[in-house]
Amino acid sequence: MFKQGHESTPDETKKSNLSLEHIEYLRRVRMEKIYIRVIQFLIVVFALGLWELCANAKIVDPFITSQPSRVFKTMLRLYEEGVLFHHIGVTCLEAIVAFVLGTLLGTMIAIILWWSEFLYKILEPYLVVLNSLPKIALGPVFIVWIGAGPSVIIVMTLAISLIVTTLEVLNGFLAIDEDKIKLVQTFGGTKLQVLTKVILPASAPTFINALKINVGLSWVGVIVGEFLVSKAGLGYLIVYGGQVFKLDLVMTSVIILGVAATVMYQGVVLLEKILLRNKV
């Protein structure tokens, strides 16, 4: 195996403290990462190319599916009209606000439920029912309660993401090793100290998972909210495009949405690396 790679001198090996096999292994890991990125890029290029060709050859109906060239033209037109970043900005702002609120509220509620097991036992069945309710159907009701404005969008998103986040974080708390808690308690630790010294630090991975789930749900909630009530934003463009049959507008918004949601998800992944690196 180690005969295939570059031969490192005994000095090199001594300096880096790594064996030959280890260096070779690291090189292979790096190469694999590069291969994966290249193939991912090629898939995107290939898919876009195939889409454009099929649309031009009328194998798929470009009226319904649009095509990359039309999507690009639409984006350009929106940019020239000066509204492109306005719509993207509105939706992204709603998504970020809803995401942060959902995470904070979800974590706080999870802490409260962890603190009082009695309260949790009482509320558990209600949480399950609330979780299964189709909040989308309650949309028109939200408007009557809150009035038609951006707050409805935030509320709709919270309705969709809050309980799932809470339960996910709570389950993370409850799964912490009992022995660690006992350890702190034998040293005379209060409940608050158990919380801050054991539970919160140990549930960082669960917390990150909850964030990842929350990103997806926040975007769903924001778009559902915009379908319900909106004067601007990517969801608004989708509704308007559908209304006047400018399906290019619909497809363009969907694609921008996909990119924005991916960027937000990558943000969480970055956060994960930072948090977990410090842990190790």
Added chain:
Amino acid sequence: MRTKFILIPIVLMLCLSLVLSGCSKPQVLTKVKLSEVTHSIFYAPQYVAMTQGFFKEEGLDIELSNGAGADKVMTAVLSGQADIGFAGPEASVYVYNQGKEDHSVVFAQLTTGDGTFLMGRKADPDFKWSDLQGKTVIGGRKGGMPAIVLQYVLSKNGLTAGKDVFIDTSMQFAAMPGAFIGGQGDYAIIFEPTASSMVKEGKAYIVASLGKESGEVPYTAYFTKKSSIDSNPELLQKFTNAIYKGQRWVANHTPEEIAQAIKPQFPEENEQVLVSSVKHYQEQNSWKTDPVLSEKDFYLLQQIIKDAGELDKIAPYEEVVTKKFAEITMKNIK
């Protein structure tokens, strides 16, 4: 001994029922999937055709579904989920202008003039359109007929949408009545029977009729894919015949009779609301007496949409509309 005597009439009855069932002709009806833009008394002639058996006479069995919006009705037709769509003709214009090859063609018109009513929070018998100065009207969706016609009516009365009057198009169609009752906006435009329903509950009052101001703009009509026109002309002719019969029935009956006839289609509505809704539409001649969509009305529609800024080019009548089924039905059904 006695049981044997009872058996004889029983066997006779069984034989008789077998014979009779064999005698009746099995009715083979062609199923037609029809998607309507919304469920409203505005479309009474269609429901009359369904409940009074006119479709059945023509050998058709209508499977009605509520599309909840012209865009969804058009999508259902273009994707083949519905055979015939029933919505504003503007949807067919939009589709044609976007370059779709097998676009939709309109073949029968049912309603003329706007079908919504302007609702306010207080009764206002002296309502003038200038009262809307500086106010907000919940107007449906941007690019939809109600909002476009509202803008047209406002301009006819010297008011500019966006400057003098603010049309709120941010809300989903289904959410509008609830939002208005909940305090959103100063006025709202609502179809029947929801409008009369809101009046009955004391939540809102009808202050004006958009239909009386809009002129004879074709509002709702039947359309199908161009390929269907070419491949199923007999079916479409039968459909148009039934619709024409419904239109003539409605033209010759009182509001109370019409309300009775369409009751099965509106089971939760109070009879009073039904009659009042029918009266409103009948007074303003919303129901055409024949299914022909004329060139004049078609171009008026497009001009109104263009003025509202939602149309870039005018579509040609010959491509988007056909009146051959309507003309034949008028000749044959007397």
